[in-house]
Amino acid sequence: GVFCIYFGTGVEDIDTCLHLIYKELKQLRDTKMTSLQLSAAKKQLIGQIGVASDNYENNALNMGKTFLHYNMCESQETLFKRIEALTPEGLLEIANERFTEEGLSTLIYK
Numbered sequence: 001g002v003f004c005i006y007f008g009t010g011v012e013d014i015d016t017c018l019h020l021i022y023k024e025l026k027q028l029r030d031t032k033m034t035s036l037q038l039s040a041a042k043k044q045l046i047g048q049i050g051v052a053s054d055n056y057e058n059n060a061l062n063m064g065k066t067f068l069h070y071n072m073c074e075s076q077e078t079l080f081k082r083i084e085a086l087t088p089e090g091l092l093e094i095a096n097e098r099f100t101e102e103g104l105s106t107l108i109y110k
Helices: 011-030 035-052 056-070 076-084 088-098
Strands: none
Touching: 011 088, 035 076, 035 088
């Protein structure tokens, strides 16, 4: 998968924005989410997926892309179960694997 962070700013604020992003990613690597934070994030993500699935055309396109790449389609119910199975410890481990500054790429349009 791909993880992207997008921001729009003036040229003079690029370094400040990058510093803030790296600071937040470091916090994700260093600090385990509380159960309350994770519960709220899960609820928000499941809600956003639910709202997005109301658009049948986008839903069909996404299912088609998933099937094309992985030769399977995951039901919403299965996806929600996978989201609910996430733990603070698991997310901390993934953050430490994926969010190292050395492993990130940056593309800046000026």
